[in-house]
């Protein structure tokens with residue numbers, strides 16, 4: 001069956017940067033609801049639309065079509081005592097960025113000095129061109145419930161009980177795109 005609006009697509013993927021350095025080897029296929037539900041990047045949907053199981057290709061997605069340009073204004077330095085201990089590089093906190101007052105921003109600790117901490121509110125993949133090796137392994141019709149919810153249920157899909165677990169790992173899928 002062809003990939004079209006309201007089909008559920010299973011795709012093996014490998015994510016690398018524009019120089020082909022591996023960023024993420026998809027250990028499990030990405031399974032998403034096709035048709036503009038923002039379950040995956042629009043460029044991926046565009047590439048796969050109308051294709052079938054067995055189709056594979058490599059696409060490059062520019063930052064503006066992925067996680068945006070790197071914004072230096074989202075980097076800030078905080079007093080270490082304002083943050084919980086123990087503190088490590090790579091930890092993430094939700095906070096409000098100045099000038100962005102609608103949604104909380106996820107800040108990643110990128111550096112720790114004696115009493116100061118550098119927090120970066122950019123997505124880890126911001127500013128990067130991304131290459132996706134894609135290989136479609138299954139296409140099926142979505143259920144009415146999946147269409148109503150705007151996401152996939154079942155194996156590899158969205159689990160309402162353990163949503164937090166299921167949304168970790170696949171960062172290009174689980175982050176809101178706007």
Ligand SMILES: [Zn+2]
Pocket residue numbers: 149151153158160
């Ligand atoms: Zn649901």
